[in-house]
Amino acid sequence: MEYQKPIPLKTEDNKHYWDMADQHELSLQKCNDCGHYAHPPGPSCVHCGGQNLSWEALGKDVRATIYSYVITYRPFLPGFQDDLPLIIAQAELEKVPEVKIMCNVIDCKADNVYIGMSVQMTWQDITEDRALPQWIPVVV
Amino acid sequence: MGKITDRYAIVGVGESERSRNSGTTPLHMALDAARSALHDAGLNAQDIDGFMNYNENDSCTSHDLATYLGVRPKYVKDIQGGGSSTEMLIGDAISLIEAGMLNTVLIFRSMNGSSGQRVGRGYNPDMLQSALPGGSYIIPYGSASPSQWFGMFATRHMHETGITKEHLGHVCLSFYEHAQRNPKAFLHGKPLTMEKYLETPDISYPFNIHDSCVELDEANAIVVTSAERAKACKSKPVYIMGITPRQCHPNAHYWADLTKVASDYVGEELYKSAGVKPEDIQVASIYDCFSWVVLRQLEAYGLAPRGEVGDFAAEGNLRMGGSLPTNTAGGMLSEGYTHGMNNVLEIVRQLRHQYKETDRQVEDCEIGICTGWSGPDIAGAMILRK
Numbered sequence: 001m002e003y004q005k006p007i008p009l010k011t012e013d014n015k016h017y018w019d020m021a022d023q024h025e026l027s028l029q030k031c032n033d034c035g036h037y038a039h040p041p042g043p044s045c046v047h048c049g050g051q052n053l054s055w056e057a058l059g060k061d062v063r064a065t066i067y068s069y070v071i072t073y074r075p076f077l078p079g080f081q082d083d084l085p086l087i088i089a090q091a092e093l094e095k096v097p098e099v100k101i102m103c104n105v106i107d108c109k110a111d112n113v114y115i116g117m118s119v120q121m122t123w124q125d126i127t128e129d130r131a132l133p134q135w136i137p138v139v140v
Numbered sequence: 141m142g143k144i145t146d147r148y149a150i151v152g153v154g155e156s157e158r159s160r161n162s163g164t165t166p167l168h169m170a171l172d173a174a175r176s177a178l179h180d181a182g183l184n185a186q187d188i189d190g191f192m193n194y195n196e197n198d199s200c201t202s203h204d205l206a207t208y209l210g211v212r213p214k215y216v217k218d219i220q221g222g223g224s225s226t227e228m229l230i231g232d233a234i235s236l237i238e239a240g241m242l243n244t245v246l247i248f249r250s251m252n253g254s255s256g257q258r259v260g261r262g263y264n265p266d267m268l269q270s271a272l273p274g275g276s277y278i279i280p281y282g283s284a285s286p287s288q289w290f291g292m293f294a295t296r297h298m299h300e301t302g303i304t305k306e307h308l309g310h311v312c313l314s315f316y317e318h319a320q321r322n323p324k325a326f327l328h329g330k331p332l333t334m335e336k337y338l339e340t341p342d343i344s345y346p347f348n349i350h351d352s353c354v355e356l357d358e359a360n361a362i363v364v365t366s367a368e369r370a371k372a373c374k375s376k377p378v379y380i381m382g383i384t385p386r387q388c389h390p391n392a393h394y395w396a397d398l399t400k401v402a403s404d405y406v407g408e409e410l411y412k413s414a415g416v417k418p419e420d421i422q423v424a425s426i427y428d429c430f431s432w433v434v435l436r437q438l439e440a441y442g443l444a445p446r447g448e449v450g451d452f453a454a455e456g457n458l459r460m461g462g463s464l465p466t467n468t469a470g471g472m473l474s475e476g477y478t479h480g481m482n483n484v485l486e487i488v489r490q491l492r493h494q495y496k497e498t499d500r501q502v503e504d505c506e507i508g509i510c511t512g513w514s515g516p517d518i519a520g521a522m523i524l525r526k
């Protein structure tokens with residue numbers, strides 16, 4: 001069945017992030033002037049305005065901790081009607097705590113999500129050539 | 141005190157009817173609200189040289205309104221915006237009057253917020269991905285409604301400060317209680333109990349329908365002029381002691397830092413410009429698109445200490461007779477929703493003592509605060525006095 005949900009729109013500034021995601025890898029934008037990371041990526045550094053940016057590959061093993069979340073019981077966008085209740089969560093990266101990435105938490109019951117919960121990144125193949133990063137609980 | 145303290149005033153306030161289905165256009169409602177505000181001030185449309193409005197492409201223009209009030213405006217301004225736009229436009233009006241370019245400004249908000257386009261139902265996904273900064277990092281995950289956007293901040297803040305769902309309920313109960321005294325409130329006759337609140341299922345945790353503002357068809361208008369010109373108006377002027385028309389979150393993609401909201405940057409300058417302290421405030425209109433937004437702003441404006449704002453509400457401080465009666469017409473949670481302007485109308489009426497000798501009047505109130513919240517990204521506020 002055709003994927004009904006919105007597909008991340010690639011732009012000049014975010015293309016590398018989504019290209020890497022399509023290959024099931026995380027890549028983050030970093031400022032070489034002040035050393036801060038930038039997420040979401042942009043045309044220059046949000047911390048210092050610097051233009052000397054680079055990309056840092058974090059690979060396929062991305063661990064994180066749930067930082068905040070909402071649980072949605074109503075579809076606000078097409079395609080989500082079969083995914084309710086839907087967990088949308090920001091998780092703090094273990095290796096780069098200043099970066100918090102928002103995804104759905106999949107394979108998790110709504111009642112079980114909590115702040116501080118360990119998750120890892122997984123990639124859902126949503127079309128033939130696109131993949132979407134998601135959080136999945138770490139099974140202890 | 142700041143340089144504009146007590147030199148400008150709100151001299152007229154008015155509204156159209158509010159309903160689920162107006163059966164008419166935003167222009168018709170804007171005309172009703174504008175005529176009502178002019179009548180309240182004792183002014184003619186010819187006395188207004190500046191017309192301003194904020195909208196989300198869901199209204200008539202300022203030029204439209206002036207035209208059908210039968211006047212040629214000198215100055216019109218239509219901005220795209222929701223919450224906190226009232227404060228920003230009042231700031232603009234003051235600046236233009238101060239510069240000698242205008243004399244008296246009418247600001248309005250008119251929207252078929254129920255029968256027309258509804259904010260709470262989400263937006264067009266493709267539009268949002270390109271229109272929102274970093275939109276492609278939220279929209280593909282199903283986050284397209286302010287309840288989800290602000291809820292992400294709320295869950296974290298509640299975790300850090302000990303605010304519970306019951307505390308959110310106390311905000312709702314306080315405002316619903318006010319609405320029972322206001323026959324024009326949309327939820328007049330529909331009181332809320334904690335039991336009923338807690339058993340209402342969430343739309344998007346941590347918010348249920350009671351935590352969310354009512355979406356209605358309505359128009360509001362206010363008239364701003366100099367203190368000098370206010371003397372010629374028939375209404376009792378409410379003076380602007382201080383205003384911070386706008387402040388912003390450090391990041392346009394405000395989810396990048398859930399610990400900060402734009403309101404955190406408003407208070408210091410606001411109190412300095414008004415020459416008062418938080419403890420001097422006796423009545424409040426706190427922007428309330430969601431219950432939690434009220435608690436977060438009470439903290440941001442120093443009206444209750446961080447970590448204690450939930451208890452502050454639970455102890456009844458937002459109710460009549462409490463230390464800070466807030467959104468006394470019912471607020472956007474239970475009176476009506478014009479992206480904040482109805483709360484401005486109410487605080488003006490309170491400070492005029494327009495409800496004197498009724499159970500709606502906050503007794504002897506002289507100083508009030510009115511806050512605007514577009515989201516965690518943009519905010520503004522003003523302090524008003526009798």
Ligand SMILES: [Zn+2]
Nearest residue numbers: 031034045048
């Ligand atoms: Zn930098």
